[in-house]
Amino acid sequence: MLFLTLLVLSQAGPKCVTVDGTRVCGYDCKDVGGRAACAQTPYGVCEVGVGPTLLCFDPPTWLTRVMSSIPKPSCIWRGATGACGYDCKGQGSAVGCAQTPRGTCIAEYDRVVCADPPAAVYGVYSAEAPRPVCKARDNMIACGYGCKNSGSVHLACAATPFGVCGEQGGKVTCFDPDEQVICAEDKATPMPKCAMEGPRIACGYDCKQGGGTVVCAQTPKGKCDASQAGAPVCFDPPVTGGSKQCLSVLGSR
Numbered sequence: 001m002l003f004l005t006l007l008v009l010s011q012a013g014p015k016c017v018t019v020d021g022t023r024v025c026g027y028d029c030k031d032v033g034g035r036a037a038c039a040q041t042p043y044g045v046c047e048v049g050v051g052p053t054l055l056c057f058d059p060p061t062w063l064t065r066v067m068s069s070i071p072k073p074s075c076i077w078r079g080a081t082g083a084c085g086y087d088c089k090g091q092g093s094a095v096g097c098a099q100t101p102r103g104t105c106i107a108e109y110d111r112v113v114c115a116d117p118p119a120a121v122y123g124v125y126s127a128e129a130p131r132p133v134c135k136a137r138d139n140m141i142a143c144g145y146g147c148k149n150s151g152s153v154h155l156a157c158a159a160t161p162f163g164v165c166g167e168q169g170g171k172v173t174c175f176d177p178d179e180q181v182i183c184a185e186d187k188a189t190p191m192p193k194c195a196m197e198g199p200r201i202a203c204g205y206d207c208k209q210g211g212g213t214v215v216c217a218q219t220p221k222g223k224c225d226a227s228q229a230g231a232p233v234c235f236d237p238p239v240t241g242g243s244k245q246c247l248s249v250l251g252s253r
Contacts, residue, residue: 047075057084062252066126106134115143120179123246130161166194168201175203183242190220208232
């Protein structure tokens with residue numbers, strides 16, 4: 001049993017390979033066509049495709065701060081074109097993969113579009129970070145959260161589950177709280193709103209209309225004032241605080 005354990009550990013550990021006088025070291029090393037490459041982390045992957053083509057991919061290192069076990073990525077190939085990551089998709093000659101385990105991809109209209117939860121969202125939810133969704137319509141593709149479309153003209157999504165999208169005048173406008181706000185407010189991050197004034201739209205917090213325009217604060221504690229004539233004004237205080245995990249993720253990118 002001890003021998004088998006040591007064998008597994010030796011296979012999982014980093015190695016070095018030499019090809020044509022060049023020595024490279026890392027994990028899951030592969031060599032092809034006089035060239036070698038290795039992943040740089042134990043959860044990375046290298047794969048040889050046709051051509052021959054060699055690809056290596058490592059998930060972001062900050063994932064180790066929020067996930068106790070990082071799923072192994074995979075690769076996808078269309079001819080000599082390849083991509084590695086998660087939820088890999090291909091259509092025609094197009095390929096694409098998300099960069100994190102909770103990311104998602106869609107293959108439509110001969111192209112692949114992918115989206116990942118931002119680091120701050122992982123910092124809040126860890127391995128249960130909400131997956132983005134992907135929408136396709138009238139040759140448009142968008143991935144994210146709270147997606148909205150304006151007929152066959154515009155399709156857009158927020159970048160985080162705390163974001164919002166609004167439609168006005170045939171255009172979709174999306175807003176997401178800053179990552180520092182998400183860390184500070186955690187899962188209780190207030191949802192922003194969108195407000196309209198004539199053809200104009202703005203999204204954020206404490207939105208106010210006046211003077212033919214509309215403005216919103218950028219943070220939940222921000223304030224906007226429309227008590228005077230003319231355009232409203234907004235002020236956002238500094239954002240402070242946040243969980244150690246979330247701030248650690250932001251600081252390690």
